[in-house]
Every structure is written in C-alpha cells, then in structure tokens.
Amino acid sequence: MGILTHKSLSAQSHSLSETDKQLKLLQEAKLTRFEENLKKSNLFPLTAIDLDVFQINVGKMCNQVCKHCHVDAGPDRKEIMTRETMQLCLDAIDKTTCSTVDLTGGAPEMNPDFRWFVEQLTAKGKKVLVRCNLTIIVANKKYNDLPEFFKKHNVEVVSSLPYFNSTKTDAQRGDGVFDKSIEALKMLNDVGYGIEGSGLTLNLVYNPSGAFLPPAQGDLEVDFKKKLKSRFDIDFNSLFAITNLPISRYLQYLVASDNYQGYMEKLVNAYNPMAASAVMCRNTISIGWDGYIFDCDFNQMLDLKVAAKGQHLSEFNIESLLNRNIIVNQHCYGCTAGAGSSCGGEVA
Amino acid sequence: MKTYYDPADLKKFGKVSEWQPELGKKFFDYYGTVFEDGALTKREKTLIALAVSHAVQCPYCIDAYTEGSMEQGYDEEQMMEAVHVASAIKGGATLVHGVQMMNKYKDLSM
Numbered sequence: 001m002g003i004l005t006h007k008s009l010s011a012q013s014h015s016l017s018e019t020d021k022q023l024k025l026l027q028e029a030k031l032t033r034f035e036e037n038l039k040k041s042n043l044f045p046l047t048a049i050d051l052d053v054f055q056i057n058v059g060k061m062c063n064q065v066c067k068h069c070h071v072d073a074g075p076d077r078k079e080i081m082t083r084e085t086m087q088l089c090l091d092a093i094d095k096t097t098c099s100t101v102d103l104t105g106g107a108p109e110m111n112p113d114f115r116w117f118v119e120q121l122t123a124k125g126k127k128v129l130v131r132c133n134l135t136i137i138v139a140n141k142k143y144n145d146l147p148e149f150f151k152k153h154n155v156e157v158v159s160s161l162p163y164f165n166s167t168k169t170d171a172q173r174g175d176g177v178f179d180k181s182i183e184a185l186k187m188l189n190d191v192g193y194g195i196e197g198s199g200l201t202l203n204l205v206y207n208p209s210g211a212f213l214p215p216a217q218g219d220l221e222v223d224f225k226k227k228l229k230s231r232f233d234i235d236f237n238s239l240f241a242i243t244n245l246p247i248s249r250y251l252q253y254l255v256a257s258d259n260y261q262g263y264m265e266k267l268v269n270a271y272n273p274m275a276a277s278a279v280m281c282r283n284t285i286s287i288g289w290d291g292y293i294f295d296c297d298f299n300q301m302l303d304l305k306v307a308a309k310g311q312h313l314s315e316f317n318i319e320s321l322l323n324r325n326i327i328v329n330q331h332c333y334g335c336t337a338g339a340g341s342s343c344g345g346e347v348a
Numbered sequence: 349m350k351t352y353y354d355p356a357d358l359k360k361f362g363k364v365s366e367w368q369p370e371l372g373k374k375f376f377d378y379y380g381t382v383f384e385d386g387a388l389t390k391r392e393k394t395l396i397a398l399a400v401s402h403a404v405q406c407p408y409c410i411d412a413y414t415e416g417s418m419e420q421g422y423d424e425e426q427m428m429e430a431v432h433v434a435s436a437i438k439g440g441a442t443l444v445h446g447v448q449m450m451n452k453y454k455d456l457s458m
Contacts, residue, residue, distance in 0.1 A: 168423060208418070215421040219391045223421060 211259035217241035240345030245334035275340025
C-alpha cells in the first residue's frame with residue numbers, strides 16, 4: 001500500500017487516543033461554553049427534527065493515516081463492522097423513513113462485507129453515499145473495479161482532496177496520496193463519475209491543511225474545477241468545504257503545533273446561529289462499527305452515545321431517537337463556524 | 349522580551365475606538381464594507397490585502413492576511429506571487445524615480 005507513514009494514536013498508546021482525555025482538554029480551554037451560545041440563539045437544548053440520514057461507520061481500518069483524521073483510522077485499526085451488525089442496520093433502517101445511507105470509515109471498502117451491504121441498501125431503494133478516500137481504488141488489484149461497482153449501484157462518491165496540488169494534499173494525507181488520488185479520479189471519470197449528464201455523482205471534499213477555517217465553498221469550487229480540468233482533465237460535480245473538528249488526530253496536531261487555543265478561539269468567534277440551527281445531527285444518526293448509536297460521527301469518536309432509549313441497534317427505538325436532545329460539547333463549534341460545516345459541506 | 353510589535357496587539361485593534369469612538373466606528377464600518385463582496389469578491393480582495401500588507405510592511409496585516417488568504421483557499425504559490433506583485437511595484441516605484449534623477453542630472457550638467 002506504500003502510504004503508511006505514521007501509526008494511529010491508538011497504536012502509539014497516545015494519551016489523546018482516549019476519549020476522556022480529549023473531552024477534558026476540550027473542557028479546559030477558557031472559552032464560552034457551546035451551550036451558552038445555543039441558549040442565546042434559542043436552540044438549547046438542541047433537538048432532533050427528523051431522521052433522514054443514516055451515517056454508518058463500517059470500520060476504522062484504512063490504507064491511509066491522514067494527519068487530521070478524527071477517526072484515528074489506519075491500517076493498524078482492526079475495528080470492523082460484522083455482517084451481523086450490518087443486518088441490524090438494515091433492520092433499523094426498515095423502521096424509519098430515511099432516504100440516505102452514508103457509508104464511512106476508515107476506508108469503508110476495506111470491510112469484507114462492504115459490497116454485500118451496498119447491494120442490500122440499494123435493493124431497499126436507499127440513496128447510498130460512500131466516503132471513498134480515492135487511493136483505495138488503486139491500493140490493490142481487488143479494489144480496481146470499485147468505480148464499476150459504484151456505477152452499477154449508482155452510489156454517490158464523496159472523496160477528500162484537500163487541494164489541487166500535491167504539496168498540500170500530501171502534507172495532510174501522506175506522501176504520494178495526491179498522485180494516487182488523481183489516478184483514481186481518472187478511473188472514476190472514465191466510467192462516467194462527475195461527467196455531466198451521466199447521472200453519476202462525484203463530489204470532492206476540501207479540508208484545510210492546517211489550523212485555519214475553510215473558505216466559501218462556491219468560490220473554491222470554481223478554482224478546483226478550473227485547475228483540475230486544466231492540469232489533469234478531471235471533472236467532478238460539487239466541492240464541499242468541511243471544517244476540521246478538534247478531535248483525535250486533528251486535536252493532537254493542534255496541541256503539538258501550539259495552535260489549539262488560537263483555533264478554538266477562531267471557531268468560537270465564528271459561531272453562526274444560522275449554521276447552528278441547520279447542523280446535520282438534527283436529521284442524522286451515526287452508527288458505530290459495533291452497532292452503537294450516536295448523534296454524529298464526531299460524537300461517535302468521543303464515545304458520546306445518544307441520549308435516547310436504546311443506545312444500540314439491537315434495541316433501536318425510533319420514537320425515542322426522534323424525540324432526543326442532541327449531546328453537545330465544545331467540539332460542536334466546528335460545525336457552527338462561519339457558513340457552518342457538515343458532511344455535505346456548508347449549511348448556512 | 350519587550351518589542352515594539354506584539355502579535356497579541358492585533359486582537360486589540362478595536363480598542364482604538366475607545367479614545368475616539370465616532371471616528372473609530374466610521375473606520376471599522378468602512379473597513380468591513382470594503383471587504384464585502386462587490387465588483388471584486390471578498391476572496392480577491394483578501395489577496396490584494398496580502399500584497400498591500402507587504403508593501404506597507406505592516407506585521408499585523410501580514411499575519412492577518414496570511415491567515416485570511418489561507419482561509420480563502422489560496423496556496424503558497426499564489427500568495428508568494430501576490431507578494432512579488434507588491435515587490436515589483438515597490439521596486440518599480442524606486443527605480444522610476446531614476447528618471448527624476450536623470451532629469452536633474454541633465455539640468456545641472458553642461
């Protein structure tokens with residue numbers, strides 16, 4: 001695979017691989033409490049309003065070790081969703097009116113039951129999104145046909161590409177990632193992904209490669225489209241600008257680079273009530289590899305389970321989930337800064 | 349170590365209004381309006397500000413608009429090109445005065 005340059009925090013037994021240590025650090029910073037801002041915006045307690053999206057983390061195993069990864073994913077992570085837990089997901093989905101299933105990881109394609117799961121979900125008529133890191137497509141022969149598989153099931157592909165050059169991309173995602181990502185994007189374009197009129201959606205995700213906030217995604221999308229087309233003849237549909245949340249490896253980076261306090265102040269100062277009212281956790285639930293239920297993928301990584309009856313898929317309770325209060329903490333400022341941030345980019 | 353410039357002072361910029369609120373308010377309102385999207389985008393204006401920050405050699409401005417440019421999605425190559433624009437204009441402004449020097453030289457020469 002050739003991309004591993006670091007170990008996960010977990011494999012390093014780093015103190016910030018522990019969720020209680022991360023939460024303690026988040027609480028310690030002398031900043032306005034997130035709840036206080038929600039109260040001022042008449043949004044506290046933050047409540048669920050719908051359940052339209054199931055975001056399912058099918059495992060923490062990944063072929064990359066990105067510096068900003070809030071999952072602390074990597075080749076050394078062995079947590080992977082079993083087919084039995086996938087079946088529990090399917091059973092739970094049947095009890096809801098959700099339209100979309102968003103598959104994430106790690107590299108979700110590395111789960112041995114990934115393709116089976118996608119087939120089951122599309123058979124139910126659900127829109128399926130896969131958060132594909134691109135390099136997995138070229139990491140091994142057995143993954144080379146992923147573009148065809150995605151096409152067959154009309155899966156929407158959402159892929160991180162922090163910039164249209166290798167310097168910034170490799171600095172965040174590992175040496176050689178940019179070139180492999182371009183190779184994979186060409187393979188996706190070749191089967192129709194991102195090509196106008198094909199009906200196959202390829203969206204890219206921009207995360208800042210450092211301790212700063214993302215730009216307006218519309219402006220940056222124009223730049224990305226122009227540069228990727230002229231330099232590599234690559235097409236895509238939309239660019240999502242996503243703010244990095246101070247969790248796990250990104251939190252560790254902020255602390256190690258002495259940017260933690262400054263970054264948190266920036267997030268707090270950029271608090272936007274409009275973004276707060278539209279945060280993704282209000283219509284989403286996040287499922288962990290072991291079947292536990294969370295308000296979002298970030299709460300999942302901090303092990304903050306939903307405040308509802310039935311915190312595990314085996315006791316899934318749709319009524320309780322729809323009436324739950326969402327658990328918030330200081331990391332939530334990452335989703336409410338500026339134009340807001342969600343897994344689909346800006347929200348306000 | 350005490351220095352004339354303290355990076356922490358940038359956050360205190362707004363305090364200049366404490367001693368002259370009316371003019372302070374007018375300045376900051378104007379400043380905010382200048383950077384809104386207009387015929388030029390906020391993004392374009394940020395890169396102009398980065399170049400001007402170097403031309404006026406303001407360390408506060410350089411810090412602010414380096415971060416601002418990164419937040420607008422510019423990369424190091426684009427940002428350095430902007431600084432070269434400032435450098436070229438400043439260098440050119442020095443050199444073009446050479447014409448004045450030549451004129452004066454000729455005036456005083458036989």
